[in-house]
Amino acid sequence: MGNNLDALTTVFTEFYYFVTVVFMFLIHVGFCMYEVGASRRRNHMHTLMKNTMLIPLVTITFFFFGWWIYWAFVNGPGITGGLADGSANAPWSPTMATHLGDRITGVFWAAFLLFSWTAASIVSGSVIERIRSSAFWIHAVLIGSVFWIIDAAWGWSANGWMVKVLGYHDAYASGVIHAIAGGYALGVLVVLGPRLGKFAADGTPRDIPPHNPWLVTIGLFMIYTGFWGFYAACNVPAISPEAIGGMITGETWTATNIYLAPTTLGAITFNFLMSLSGGLMVAYVVSKGDAFWTYSGGLAGIITASAGNDLYHPIQAMFIGGVGTFCAYKLHHYVERRFKIDDAVGAVAVHGYAGFIGVVIAGFMLWGQPSSPYEGYAAINPLGQFIGAIIMFGVLGFLPAFIVSKLLASRGMLRIPEKAELEGLDHHSELAYQAAVDDVRAAERAIAERHT
Amino acid sequence: MSTNGMESWAVDLKDVGAIYPFQGTEVILVIAGLVFWIGWHVLQAKVEAKELADAERDFNVEHSGNSIDRY
Numbered sequence: 001m002g003n004n005l006d007a008l009t010t011v012f013t014e015f016y017y018f019v020t021v022v023f024m025f026l027i028h029v030g031f032c033m034y035e036v037g038a039s040r041r042r043n044h045m046h047t048l049m050k051n052t053m054l055i056p057l058v059t060i061t062f063f064f065f066g067w068w069i070y071w072a073f074v075n076g077p078g079i080t081g082g083l084a085d086g087s088a089n090a091p092w093s094p095t096m097a098t099h100l101g102d103r104i105t106g107v108f109w110a111a112f113l114l115f116s117w118t119a120a121s122i123v124s125g126s127v128i129e130r131i132r133s134s135a136f137w138i139h140a141v142l143i144g145s146v147f148w149i150i151d152a153a154w155g156w157s158a159n160g161w162m163v164k165v166l167g168y169h170d171a172y173a174s175g176v177i178h179a180i181a182g183g184y185a186l187g188v189l190v191v192l193g194p195r196l197g198k199f200a201a202d203g204t205p206r207d208i209p210p211h212n213p214w215l216v217t218i219g220l221f222m223i224y225t226g227f228w229g230f231y232a233a234c235n236v237p238a239i240s241p242e243a244i245g246g247m248i249t250g251e252t253w254t255a256t257n258i259y260l261a262p263t264t265l266g267a268i269t270f271n272f273l274m275s276l277s278g279g280l281m282v283a284y285v286v287s288k289g290d291a292f293w294t295y296s297g298g299l300a301g302i303i304t305a306s307a308g309n310d311l312y313h314p315i316q317a318m319f320i321g322g323v324g325t326f327c328a329y330k331l332h333h334y335v336e337r338r339f340k341i342d343d344a345v346g347a348v349a350v351h352g353y354a355g356f357i358g359v360v361i362a363g364f365m366l367w368g369q370p371s372s373p374y375e376g377y378a379a380i381n382p383l384g385q386f387i388g389a390i391i392m393f394g395v396l397g398f399l400p401a402f403i404v405s406k407l408l409a410s411r412g413m414l415r416i417p418e419k420a421e422l423e424g425l426d427h428h429s430e431l432a433y434q435a436a437v438d439d440v441r442a443a444e445r446a447i448a449e450r451h452t
Numbered sequence: 453m454s455t456n457g458m459e460s461w462a463v464d465l466k467d468v469g470a471i472y473p474f475q476g477t478e479v480i481l482v483i484a485g486l487v488f489w490i491g492w493h494v495l496q497a498k499v500e501a502k503e504l505a506d507a508e509r510d511f512n513v514e515h516s517g518n519s520i521d522r523y
Contacts, residue, residue, distance in 0.1 A: 250464030368454030
């Protein structure tokens with residue numbers, strides 16, 4: 001820190017990212033509430049623990065190799081160059097620890113880590129009540145510490161090859177988090193199969209209602225809250241043109257998106273709320289007031305507009321959110337009926353389809369705008385965005401999930417046995433619970449009898 | 453040619469104002485937004501009226517007694 005202004009900027013930036021991490025914790029609380037509410041009573045604790053344990057597993061693997069991937073894989077490697085220098089972010093680097101010369105790496109790492117949890121948690125909800133925890137946790141590490149962070153290196157970095165070559169623009173991660181996680185969930189679901197009883201003999205889907213709609217909706221409210229932190233974490237809060245080192249002239253400081261192109265917190269505040277509103281309004285009407293889909297539609301609205309929410313006009317964000325929500329709702333039911341996909345929480349639709357559509361729409365809305373403040377980068381364009389959406393949803397999402405699920409299924413490691421599914425995943429813990437209750441009751445009765 | 457007039461960030465930011473796409477269409481956007489808002493009320497009222505009509509049609513004393521008891 002060279003002078004007082006540098007010191008103030010550094011400490012402000014450090015605190016800014018720290019606060020976003022705290023906010024983003026609420027996303028995970030929300031996902032846990034949501035999943036438990038959506039599961040049936042005999043599966044509660046298993047569902048909760050399945051999601052909870054992805055936290056430590058993704059955290060330690062993101063420390064060991066995920067964060068290094070982000071810095072080292074910006075060129076592919078092998079697409080626009082070789083492995084980039086990620087040594088400062090390798091787990092043995094002194095700056096990946098307590099270090100007075102680097103106050104930002106820790107909080108920046110944590111902000112990305114919370115995105116990693118989110119990616120894994122999106123998959124978690126769709127596969128409830130029939131996946132083995134052991135299989136899910138392998139998937140959680142792969143999506144959370146490998147595949148999403150590869151796509152971030154490619155398309156969510158100032159130096160990413162997709163930004164340079166395709167003009168890829170995805171400021172608040174429609175594709176980078178949501179499309180990839182939705183695609184990944186679909187890849188698992190195709191192999192995993194539906195919950196028992198989900199489809200009638202003639203293939204008609206049955207609704208499996210959440211056991212606690214209140215918990216589901218409050219969980220989704222919590223995710224909205226955490227989403228504010230997510231949005232803030234996607235920005236650099238204050239930076240000078242000199243520090244960007246691109247083509248921007250003058251001395252006006254600005255907030256930027258992840259590509260270091262100018263935006264404002266005001267812009268994303270407008271657009272977050274307007275796209276949320278567009279999604280909620282469309283979802284309420286199209287689902288005929290169904291609470292689960294209305295709340296999910298709010299999320300889908302934000303997710304669809306996220307790719308360009310650093311640049312859209314708020315009314316544009318509202319319409320884009322509405323369009324994405326309508327498409328996601330219709331696609332969910334079409335895919336369920338046509339392909340017999342049992343997505344328990346609609347994650348493939350809300351995150352995957354809405355994210356994919358959002359990336360594509362941004363290509364048209366932002367056509368010709370600079371994707372970066374640096375020279376030589378492709379401008380934002382529809383073809384680049386479409387290819388980018390396919391890479392996110394299909395190449396880095398669906399494909400690896402499908403292959404790994406096939407491998408796990410071939411060894412009998414993916415799905416729980418049918419009898420266990422009927423008995424309920426909490427069978428073991430419920431037996432222990434009941435035994436403990438019986439034991440305490442017997443002890444208390446014995447004490448009570450002494451007083452008679 | 454770009455949808456917001458910016459083709460490069462080689463500018464001094466103190467000289468830049470709005471950067472959203474399709475500037476000049478604000479009034480059209482507001483009108484479209486108002487139509488969307490009013491349309492939503494119309495559509496929602498129709499859906500609600502149908503739901504209430506269904507509830508009215510399905511009314512029977514025994515069921516409503518259960519609903520009252522359930523509180």
